[in-house]
Amino acid sequence: MTENAAEYDKKLISRLKLGDKSSFDELVVRYGAKAFQISFGLLSNRFDAEEVVQDAFMKVYTNIEKFRGDSSFTTWFYRIVTNLSRNKYHWHRRRGRDENVSISDNRFSGDGVQLDLEIPDRAFEPDRLLERIEAESTLMDAIKKLPEKFREVILLRHIEDMSYREIAGLLECELGTVKSRIARAREALKFKFAQAR
Amino acid sequence: MNTNNNNNCPSFEELSAYFDSELDQFSLEYAHIQNCDKCQRELDAYTKVSVMLKEELSNSVPDDFSAHMINSLKRRRKRDSSVDVSPFGFFFKVAALLVLSGIIVVALIPHKSNIVQQQVSDTKVAPLIFLDKLTPSGSYTHSQLPPSRRSAAGASDSIDITNMMQVSTGQMGDENLYTSSENKDSVAVIHPKVKQVWSVDSLKHAEMQFAQFAEVAKFATNNSSITMTLKLSKKNLAQFVRNCKEDGFRLLSPSQPQPEQTHFAGNKNDSVLYTATFVQSE
Known part of the structure; x- marks a missing residue:
């Protein structure tokens, strides 16, 4: 995030606090697509991702007065997006959407390349068809199989070009943890990408 | 490009940090990576993954996403009239x-x-x-x-x-x-x-x-x-x-x-x- 972009965000926030709804729309234009990409990357489901983005913006709208600007708007906003995506992901897990998928960290080997998760085959279920199409991409498939914590960091890094420090602040974890997770996620994706070629 | 290629290559974590411009420029690893073919090949692979990832996710966004989202949010705010700025x-x-x-x-x-x-x-x-x-x-x-x-x-x-x-x-x-x-x-x-x-x-x-x-x-x-x-x-x-x-x-x-x-x-x-x-x- 450039300094100019951050400054412009501040202006939009000030205007929104004054009740200028057009500035809210502008925030949607500026960050909606990237938020969608992050959420879609985390959930692998277009409809869920869209719902998350909508919920996230509603939270921004209703809580804008609580935003003091101690962190950048993007850090605050993407934290909301990430948390909502996490909630939705775990909500679906609890209710069995992906009951056959174990995505625990134990499945992810130390070298970051052995991802042996099994995705249930529901290709012929109509409501799963779109998801399947979306998951056909090798890379997306690989992302989907990454442990949740790895997915978060690699998406924030690549989609929003966040620094390690920003990601650590957003996810409230150590800098070293971010560094390690990004590296492992990247190795896994590289491995998968090479396999597909 | 130097053809240096030895077993002293840094860990993939260091290499990844280098790729993200997060590695200390004055570290030994940094100097090594710049002159190592093997490391450079790894970095090429990272680049491909990065490009692919951005491309895939960018393509996943519908063309009219922003307009659609703005309209959806307007409808939602209208529907839930209690929702207003605090x-x-x-x-x-x-x-x-x-x-x-x-x-x-x-x-x-x-x-x-x-x-x-x-x-x-x-x-x-x-x-x-x-x-x-x-x-x-x-x-x-x-x-x-x-x-x-x-x-x-x-x-x-x-x-x-x-x-x-x-x-x-x-x-x-x-x-x-x-x-x-x-x-x-x-x-x-x-x-x-x-x-x-x-x-x-x-x-x-x-x-x-x-x-x-x-x-x-x-x-x-x-x-x-x-x-x-x-x-x-x-x-x-x-x-x-x-x-x-x-x-x-x-x-x-x-x-x-x-x-x-x-x-x-x-x-x-x-x-x-x-x-x-x-x-x-x-």
Whole structure:
């Protein structure tokens, strides 16, 4: 995030606090697509991702007065997006959407390349068809199989070009943890990408 | 490119950090990576993954996503009419409207002989405020207020703000026309000009709190105090006072807006020119 972009965000926030709804729309234009990409990357489901983005913006709208600007708007906003995506992901897990998928960290080997998760085959279920199409991409498939914590960091890094420090602040974890997770996620994706070629 | 390729290649974590420009430029690993073919090939692979990832996710976004999202959010806000910018946001909205559009507040008056027209200065478009100078000082319930005062306040009844906020105001202004009561059942009479003095533990903290008012308020700051002047509605003045209390600020002028009161007379949207001075507590 450039300094100019951050400054412009501040202006939009000030205007929104004054009740200028057009500035809210502008925030949607500026960050909606990237938020969608992050959420879609985390959930692998277009409809869920869209719902998350909508919920996230509603939270921004209703809580804008609580935003003091101690962190950048993007850090605050993407934290909301990430948390909502996490909630939705775990909500679906609890209710069995992906009951056959174990995505625990134990499945992810130390070298970051052995991802042996099994995705249930529901290709012929109509409501799963779109998801399947979306998951056909090798890379997306690989992302989907990454442990949740790895997915978060690699998406924030690549989609929003966040620094390690920003990601650590957003996810409230150590800098070293971010560094390690990004590296492992990247190795896994590289491995998968090479396999597909 | 140097063809250096040895077993001293850094770990994939270091390589990944290098790829993200997060590796110390003066480290040995950094120097190695720049001159190692093997590492460079790894970096090429990272680049491909990065490009692919961005491309895939970028393509996943529908073309009309922003417009669709804006419309969806508008519908949702409309559907859930209770969702609006928080009361403090409403404060900003009202304050900004008052400042920017210069809404003129004119109260109806039955007897012109009993009023004095006072122009509130210090705003770009000064509103006209009518004050009843003949009403003696004291505490009043709304029904006890002189009719002219009730009328001048612009409302036929008091406003119960019990559920809206915890405070009400009864500022006397320079003339000390009224004093508010600490009795919760009494009605505060809010003067169109309110001055308050607050004690704060940290001026820096207060300054941060008020940074968000930059566009609607005027500030005068020195080493020992911050004075803020802005225009806002009665309702939002009460909200502001409550927020100050919640932030731990202590009111040093007890005859002025009273957090204990839950009623105030007049129209909640009536404009008030509010001056608050925040002084460092000892």
